[in-house]
Amino acid sequence: xxxxxxxxxxxxxxxxxxxxxxxxxxxxxxxxxxxxxxxxxxxxxxxxxxxxxxxxxxxxxxxxxxxxxxxxxxxxxxxxxxxxxxxxxxxxxxxxxxxxxxxxxxxxxxxxxxxxxxxxxxxxxxxxxxxxxxxxxxxxxxxxxxxxxxxxxxxxxxxxxxxxxxxxxxxxxxxxxxxxxxxxxxxxxxxxxxxxxxxxxxxxxxxxxxxxxxxxxxxxxxxxxxxxxxxxxxxxxxxxxxxxxxxxxxxxxxxxxxxxxxxxxxxxxxxxxxxxxxxxxxxxxxxxxxxxxxxxxxxxxxxxxxxxxxxxxxxxxxxxxxxxxxxxxxxxxxxxxxxxxxxxxxxxxxxxxxxxxxxxxxxxxxxxxxxxxxxxxxxxxxxxxxxxxxxxxxxxxxxxxxxxxxxxxxxxxxxxxxxxxxxxxxxxxxxxxxxxxxxxxxxxxxxxxxxxxxxxxxxxxxxxxxxxxxxxxxxxxxxxxxxxxxxxxxxxxxxxxxxxxxxxxxxxxxxxxxxxxxxxxxxxxxxxxxxxxxxxxxxxxxxx
Ligand code: GLN
Numbered sequence: 001x002x003x004x005x006x007x008x009x010x011x012x013x014x015x016x017x018x019x020x021x022x023x024x025x026x027x028x029x030x031x032x033x034x035x036x037x038x039x040x041x042x043x044x045x046x047x048x049x050x051x052x053x054x055x056x057x058x059x060x061x062x063x064x065x066x067x068x069x070x071x072x073x074x075x076x077x078x079x080x081x082x083x084x085x086x087x088x089x090x091x092x093x094x095x096x097x098x099x100x101x102x103x104x105x106x107x108x109x110x111x112x113x114x115x116x117x118x119x120x121x122x123x124x125x126x127x128x129x130x131x132x133x134x135x136x137x138x139x140x141x142x143x144x145x146x147x148x149x150x151x152x153x154x155x156x157x158x159x160x161x162x163x164x165x166x167x168x169x170x171x172x173x174x175x176x177x178x179x180x181x182x183x184x185x186x187x188x189x190x191x192x193x194x195x196x197x198x199x200x201x202x203x204x205x206x207x208x209x210x211x212x213x214x215x216x217x218x219x220x221x222x223x224x225x226x227x228x229x230x231x232x233x234x235x236x237x238x239x240x241x242x243x244x245x246x247x248x249x250x251x252x253x254x255x256x257x258x259x260x261x262x263x264x265x266x267x268x269x270x271x272x273x274x275x276x277x278x279x280x281x282x283x284x285x286x287x288x289x290x291x292x293x294x295x296x297x298x299x300x301x302x303x304x305x306x307x308x309x310x311x312x313x314x315x316x317x318x319x320x321x322x323x324x325x326x327x328x329x330x331x332x333x334x335x336x337x338x339x340x341x342x343x344x345x346x347x348x349x350x351x352x353x354x355x356x357x358x359x360x361x362x363x364x365x366x367x368x369x370x371x372x373x374x375x376x377x378x379x380x381x382x383x384x385x386x387x388x389x390x391x392x393x394x395x396x397x398x399x400x401x402x403x404x405x406x407x408x409x410x411x412x413x414x415x416x417x418x419x420x421x422x423x424x425x426x427x428x429x430x431x432x433x434x435x436x437x438x439x440x441x442x443x444x445x446x447x448x449x450x451x452x453x454x455x456x457x458x459x460x461x462x463x464x465x466x467x468x469x470x471x472x473x474x475x476x477x478x479x480x481x482x483x484x485x486x487x488x489x490x491x492x493x494x495x496x497x498x499x500x501x502x503x504x505x506x507x508x509x510x511x512x513x514x515x516x517x518x519x520x521x522x523x524x525x526x527x528x529x530x531x532x533x534x535x536x537x538x539x540x541x542x543x544x
Contacts, residue, residue, distance in 0.1 A: 002130045003265045004169045006157045007140045008205070010194025011176040015211045016245070018071030020174055020238065021140040022078035023249040026278070027258035028136050029079055031270035037075040038129030039068075039088050040122070041142040042149035046092035050429050057305025061461045061511055062087065065435020071140065073309050077514045078249070081138075082131050089125040091149060097121055114152050122156035136265065145173070145197040158202045170264040173198060173205035174238075177212040177220070186212060188224050195228040206264050207234045209257070215239055234260050244285040244315070246515050250278050281319065281515050288324040292529045295347040297367040299360040301329040310353050310381070313513035317522035321530055332360030332367070340370035348536075349377040349501075349529035352384030354461070354508060358407045365391045372396075377501040377528035379521070382462050385504030386416045389466060389474070389494060397477035399470065406464050415474070417467040419488075433460045437485050439492040439507070445482035446503060447493045450524040456483075458492070458507035466491035466506065501528035 005024060009017045018039070025035045045051060048059050049067030060073040066085035076083045098121050102112050110117075130137035141157065143150040161169040175191040195205060208230050210216065216224075216237050225232040236255045241247045252258070253275060262268050294314060300306035311327060318325035330343050332355075344350065350371040352364045364384065368391040371378040380388040386404055393402035393415045401412025408414075436457045441448045448454065468489060471481060483493030483505070496502040501524055513519035 001168070002134045003136050003267070004126070004130070004160070004164065005136060005138045005172060005261065005265075006161075006169065007138065007172045007174065008145055008154070008198065008203075009141070009143070009174045010145045010197065011178075011190040013144055015174050015176055016238075016248075017140055017142075017174050018074045019078075019245050019248050020172075020209055020252070021071070021138055022074040023252050024172070024257070024261065025075065025079035025081055025138050026249040027253055027272075028138075028261065029081075030253075030273045030275065031258065031262065031267070032273070033135040033267065033270060034133055035079060035081050036129065036131040036134040036137045037072075037079065037081045037083070037087065038126065038137065038139045039071050039075075039142060040125070040139060040153050041069055041088065041090040042147065042153060043090055043142075044092045044095070044149075045090060046096060046429060047088070047090060049432075053300040053306035054303055057303060058308045059461065060309065061434060061459045061508065063436045063457075063459065065459075067434065067461070069142070070305060070308050071142075073312070073511065074245075076511075077312060078246075084131075086125075086128045086131070089122070089129065091152070094118060094121045094125060115155060118152050119156040119159060122153055123160050126156070126160060136267075145194050151201070154198070154201045154203060161203075167264075167266045170207065170261060171198075171203055171205045172207045172209060172261075174209045174211065177210045177216060177237075179213045186214070186216060186220060188220060188227070191224060192227045195230075199229075205230060207236060207257070207260050209236045209238050209252070211238050211240075213240050234264075236260065242286070244282070246278065246285060247282050250275055250282060277516055284319040284322055285315075285324075288318070289322045290530075291324040291326055292318065292348045292526060292533055293326045293328055293346065294349045294351055294526070294529060295328045295330050295344050295367070296351050296353060297330045297332050297335060297344075297364055298353045299332050299355045299357075301331055307353050309508070309510035309513070310351070312515075313510040313519055313522040314351070314526065316513045316515050316518035317524075317526035319515060320518040320523040321527055323526065323530060325526060330367075332363035335363030335366050336360065340366050344370055347376070348533040349379065349525060351379045351525070352381065352387050353510075354382035354384065356383065356406075361387065361404075361407055365394075369395055372496070372502065375499070375532075377499075377525055377532055378503070379501065379525045380504030381510065382506060382508060385494060385506050386464060386466075388504035389415050389479070392477070392479050392494075393470065393474060397474050397479070399473065402470075404464055413470065415467050415470045416464050418463060419465055419490075432463050433465075435459055437492075437507070438487075439483045440486050441493070442480070442482045442484075445480055445493075446495050446497055446499075446501065447482040450520050452520070458505070458509055459511045460507045462506065466494070500531060501525050 068088035177186045364387040393399040399413045403411035404416035405414040480497045
């Protein structure tokens with residue numbers, strides 16, 4: 001029988017609930033348990049696919065093509081839990097399902113209400129999220145205790161726990177111990193109040209994870225224990241990490257979180273395997289042998305979360321080479337009206353991530369051109385790959401009016417264009433090319449050398465595609481189309497094969513990079529940037 005851990009949050013948002021949830025999964029997997037992870041989001045969008053990255057951060061795409069919350073990215077990066085469309089449920093999705101059933105007549109004669117119909121549907125989603133064969137399902141509830149929107153979710157998990165009975169469910173509540181510099185002390189009152197909010201609903205947390213800037217004292221632990229009705233050994237501190245979020249599983253283990261969890265779930269007999277791999281990872285981040293600087297030229301750089309998986313994948317690529325990756329975030333729009341050299345000088349590589357719409361596109365194209373002319377490594381992802389194709393078409397192949405029809409539908413040379421089936425699409429939600437598609441890699445190319453295999457599965461999220469009408473002229477001018485989705489003849493990878501790394505991919509490799517298994521393209525890109533930096537630093541060799 002599957003046991004459940006529910007992770008709620010209190011006091012404020014942005015406490016790193018997703019990372020804590022992911023770390024819990026790591027610790028349980030180390031005990032040999034099969035774990036699943038799920039996020040329940042209280043917002044009314046059916047999925048975050050239609051939200052602005054400025055507002056909600058990146059949209060994370062699962063292998064089976066669901067557009068989900070970025071916390072699922074943490075889950076996949078940290079753990080081996082199977083992540084798919086059932087791993088994220090929202091108020092919008094829950095209500096649509098209940099309304100669909102109501103229209104079908106499933107509740108004939110009944111008044112359809114939040115309790116029991118919505119709360120039942122939430123419990124159904126929780127059961128679906130706990131994948132088959134799971135020993136422990138970890139379920140993160142989005143939002144903060146006390147939010148109006150979270151209420152039905154909290155009520156649903158309370159009912160769920162009652163049905164499963166004691167010993168099968170554990171409630172973990174993540175809170176904040178704010179430090180007041182004026183008085184030089186940490187305060188427990190917000191934690192007490194947020195636990196009070198949960199208890200009003202009928203949930204008594206079993207474990208408290210307290211985020212704090214500095215370690216708490218034993219006296220504070222006793223006070224929190226007393227006021228919150230939680231045993232002192234179940235009051236766990238999570239002090240801000242020194243260098244990387246990948247320290248969190250190690251820190252929480254040191255604080256005894258996994259012992260506390262298995263004790264509550266009656267799983268004490270499981271043996272904890274050593275955390276050597278995570279220790280090694282921590283050292284790679286904490287003691288790098290040097291650094292390298294990568295420019296990320298994008299539209300949404302003001303918000304770190306908007307390119308979360310990209311920044312993480314770059315860090316993984318750096319860790320693979322024991323280098324710290326410094327990211328220079330550059331607003332694509334700025335590159336439109338300033339000399340790229342002013343903004344980009346000194347970087348060791350340029351990455352243009354995915355994006356939508358006109359704003360900043362010309363800046364991205366200029367950044368590609370600058371990287372090409374300077375001989376710097378370049379990595380284009382999705383819209384970034386499309387920018388690379390446009391730049392090459394205009395400036396190398398001499399195709400006048402080369403553009404994407406996303407921005408200029410009437411352009412003379414739509415090197416990036418909509419496929420026929422996308423032209424009929426009217427709804428915006430969940431209608432892009434989404435999820436994993438197989439890509440065949442051409443022998444003898446850079447892509448083949450980097451991947452070391454001829455077939456890969458990578459995840460997509462876009463409408464526009466490389467236009468095969470221009471394949472010949474672009475290839476004649478020196479662009480290599482090194483990866484294709486054969487079933488549809490779609491170009492997935494383009495590269496300048498004579499460069500160490502000048503490559504664009506139509507898909508999003510960042511979704512599949514993990515700290516312990518860096519994505520080969522990110523590792524190779526950072527590797528090329530390291531080489532480039534070394535070459536720039538080397539004294540010029542005197543020619544005989
Ligand atoms: N706007 C482009 C498209 O829809 C690229 C999307 C992306 O970068 N994710 O094809």
